[in-house]
Amino acid sequence: MLKTLGLAVLAALIVLLLYAATRPDQFRVERSLRIEAPPERVxxxxxDLKGFNTWNPYVRKDPAMKQRYGDVTRGPGAFYAWESKEVGVGSMKITEVQAPTRVTIALDxxxxxxxxNTAEFTLRPDGGGTQVTxxxxxxxxxMSKLMGVFFDMDRMVGTDFEAGLVNxxxxAEAR
Structure with a gap:
């Protein structure tokens, strides 16, 4: 009986690992929101990474976060690093800017x-406002494929993106 149970658990584990291995090799999380402000303001x-951190949902999760900016805080080469018990340790660097429609960031x-990973902000004029993605x-x-079997990364990260876009x-609308 114990041997049969052990074999069943082993078989289930093998199936789980095989299933995880078949998941996509890339991930993408994306959220959009219309903002009643011109693209230049958004x-x-x-x-500007200092402006970014006025609405960044991850900074708001941990007010005690240690933050460090590079010598450049806006445009290509702008750098920011953080250390937090709540949201971890990492850094971001702006790699590409197409004013006022796109900002690409290397996120480590x-x-x-x-x-x-790569974060991208795309801004599209929409009437008198801006559609931001x-x-x-x-x-x-x-490991991330295996974790994805149990946790919905799109929902977890997407919820933070939604909060950030509202922020x-x-x-943008207050200015």
């Missing part, structure tokens, strides 16, 4: 796990 709050996480994509290694909307 762009300024994304392209050190803790709670190592990951190297916040996306993140990157490789999915085996951005509030900031």
């Amino acid at each position: 762009f300024a709050l994304i392209e 996480f050190e803790q709670p796990f190592t990951a190297h 916040w996306a993140m994509h990157g490789p999915a290694n085996f 951005l909307k509030t900031a």
Whole structure:
């Protein structure tokens, strides 16, 4: 009986690992929101990392977060790093800017796990406002595929993106 149970558990574990291995090698999380402000105003709050952190949902999760900015805080080469018990350790660097329609950021996480992803902000004029899309994509290694069997990363990260876009909307519309 114990041997049969052990074999059943082993078989279930093998099936789980095989299933995880078949999941996509890349991931993408994306959310959009319309903001009643011109693209230039919204762009300024994304392209300047100090402005970015006035609405960044992750900074709001941990007011005690240690933050460090590079010598450049806006445009290509702008750098920001954080250390937090709540949201981990990592850094971001703006790699590309197309004013006022796009900002691309290299996003590197050190803790709670190592990951190297890309964040993109796309701004599209929409009547008198701006349609803003916040996306993140990157490789999915085996551990992230396995975690994805149990946790919905799109929902977890997407919820933070939704909160951030609401914060951005509030900031941009208040100016």
